[in-house]
Amino acid sequence: MPPAIDAPKPAAGQLPAPAKSTPTFSPDRVTVLFVLGGPGAGKGTQCAKLVKEHGFTHLSAGDLLRAEQERPGSQFGDLIRRYIKDGLIVPMEVTVQLLENAMTDALRKTGSVTGRFLIDGFPRKMDQAHKFEEAVCPAKMVLFYDCSEEVMEKRLMERGKTSGRADDNAESIRKRFRTFVETSMPVVDYYEKEGKVIKVDATATPDSVYATTQKRLAERLGANF
Ligand code: C5P
Ligand code: MG
Numbered sequence: 163m164p165p166a167i168d169a170p171k172p173a174a175g176q177l178p179a180p181a182k183s184t185p186t187f188s189p190d191r192v193t194v195l196f197v198l199g200g201p202g203a204g205k206g207t208q209c210a211k212l213v214k215e216h217g218f219t220h221l222s223a224g225d226l227l228r229a230e231q232e233r234p235g236s237q238f239g240d241l242i243r244r245y246i247k248d249g250l251i252v253p254m255e256v257t258v259q260l261l262e263n264a265m266t267d268a269l270r271k272t273g274s275v276t277g278r279f280l281i282d283g284f285p286r287k288m289d290q291a292h293k294f295e296e297a298v299c300p301a302k303m304v305l306f307y308d309c310s311e312e313v314m315e316k317r318l319m320e321r322g323k324t325s326g327r328a329d330d331n332a333e334s335i336r337k338r339f340r341t342f343v344e345t346s347m348p349v350v351d352y353y354e355k356e357g358k359v360i361k362v363d364a365t366a367t368p369d370s371v372y373a374t375t376q377k378r379l380a381e382r383l384g385a386n387f
Contacts, residue, residue: 196285238256309365
């Protein structure tokens with residue numbers, strides 16, 4: 163049974179942002195690539211390589227949620243913990259605002275008005291996609307890592323030995339797969355229709371998947387992406 167929804171309440175000046183009609187960042191200055199794929203598809207692994215060799219800024223929605231969950235004084239901690247354990251999608255206002263805050267922080271750190279972001283594990287639900295593109299920044303492309311549940315489950319169970327994550331166990335993994343198929347694949351399908359999806363087979367080794375990733379990105383964004 164899904165956990166009861168506590169409607170997110172704004173933390174003083176932090177979450178959630180007031181409704182607005184124009185995105186905070188212009189796609190002329192800020193490039194956003196969404197990175198999608200089932201749990202254990204290797205999104206984080208590939209993002210780390212792209213950061214190292216191509217200078218993207220990597221923001222993982224799951225990592226930001228876990229950090230918010232642990233932040234002393236966060237009023238969303240318990241809510242996030244329950245949703246993650248059950249493999250459910252956290253109410254989008256929380257995640258969208260965490261991403262916007264992280265993008266603002268990253269740009270402030272570099273002192274630049276331009277930036278290139280890999281937004282990993284997001285959007286996982288259509289409402290997140292619409293809200294982010296309306297309020298934060300329109301996305302340029304979606305990198306989709308395609309992998310069988312059999313392979314992903316093996317990877318997650320292996321990762322669970324050391325990750326310390328409350329959702330890297332057989333029961334949570336089953337729930338996460340279900341959420342992915344029912345709620346997140348429609349997002350991939352939506353962007354596919356928009357012609358924005360770059361699909362990469364994520365079954366092979368990290369280096370081999372990365373080689374394909376680079377090739378596909380070069381085809382779509384130009385050789386010097
Ligand atoms: O991407 P990752 O596997 O780290 O996400 C862990 C969990 O965080 C998801 O199963 C989900 O409960 C939550 N999440 C979310 N919305 C996102 C990304 C993650 O609710 N866009
Ligand atoms: Mg991840």
